[in-house]
Amino acid sequence: DGGITQSPKYLFRKEGQNVTLSCEQNLNHDAMYWYRQDPGQGLRLIYYSQIVNDFQKGDIAEGYSVSREKKESFPLTVTSAQKNPTAFYLCASRFQGHNSPLHFGNGTRLTVT
Amino acid sequence: GDSVTQMEGPVTLSEEAFLTINCTYTATGYPSLFWYVQYPGEGLQLLLKATKADDKGSNKGFEATYRKETTSFHLEKGSVQVSDSAVYFCALVGQGAQKLVFGQGTRLTINP
Numbered sequence: 001d002g003g004i005t006q007s008p009k010y011l012f013r014k015e016g017q018n019v020t021l022s023c024e025q026n027l028n029h030d031a032m033y034w035y036r037q038d039p040g041q042g043l044r045l046i047y048y049s050q051i052v053n054d055f056q057k058g059d060i061a062e063g064y065s066v067s068r069e070k071k072e073s074f075p076l077t078v079t080s081a082q083k084n085p086t087a088f089y090l091c092a093s094r095f096q097g098h099n100s101p102l103h104f105g106n107g108t109r110l111t112v113t
Numbered sequence: 114g115d116s117v118t119q120m121e122g123p124v125t126l127s128e129e130a131f132l133t134i135n136c137t138y139t140a141t142g143y144p145s146l147f148w149y150v151q152y153p154g155e156g157l158q159l160l161l162k163a164t165k166a167d168d169k170g171s172n173k174g175f176e177a178t179y180r181k182e183t184t185s186f187h188l189e190k191g192s193v194q195v196s197d198s199a200v201y202f203c204a205l206v207g208q209g210a211q212k213l214v215f216g217q218g219t220r221l222t223i224n225p
Contacts, residue, residue: 042202042218048212090156090157098164098208101159102147104156105156109154
């Protein structure tokens with residue numbers, strides 16, 4: 001079955017450590033996205049990528065970094081510069097094109113103490 | 114820029130009640146419109162979509178009609194179930210846009 005796989009589902013880190021969240025899709029989608037969701041809040045866009053080896057900052061990119069070396073993969077690194085990294089992180093992908101919806105993974109809950 | 118406004122929650126209903134969650138938008142041209150549902154601890158799932166004016170999206174008893182004249186895309190269901198308890202997000206993507214714009218989400222709780 002095609003889909004988006006995020007791993008791990010739960011991640012715990014100590015403050016000051018960088019951590020990388022995995023996102024893989026086998027839907028052959030062109031574009032991939034990372035969102036952050038805080039409790040009871042909506043979605044905020046961190047980074048997105050339309051094609052391999054290219055990506056753009058979203059609304060809250062500070063303290064995060066990404067890479068897009070393969071079409072299927074879009075890992076997100078939460079760096080020690082991110083002031084409030086504890087959150088639920090959602091990866092999504094879609095085809096290019098006006099009518100194409102986003103497809104989401106099941107998320108990674110990151111807790112930094 | 115483009116924006117989506119959803120009715121504020123939380124919304125609490127009894128089982129078999131009629132549901133409406135309001136969604137209005139601001140966008141130039143003809144955006145595509147979506148409703149997503151998020152169950153606790155999970156990602157968002159596409160519930161339905163509409164891509165042009167007067168289109169009606171429907172799925173699992175939920176419906177929404179793309180109203181260009183009122184810039185609205187209200188979600189409705191005739192008889193809700195406990196299993197419909199979730200957070201619902203309205204979203205749009207503008208013509209030529211690369212990013213979806215989401216509303217803030219509406220938390221729905223259905224009591225038996």
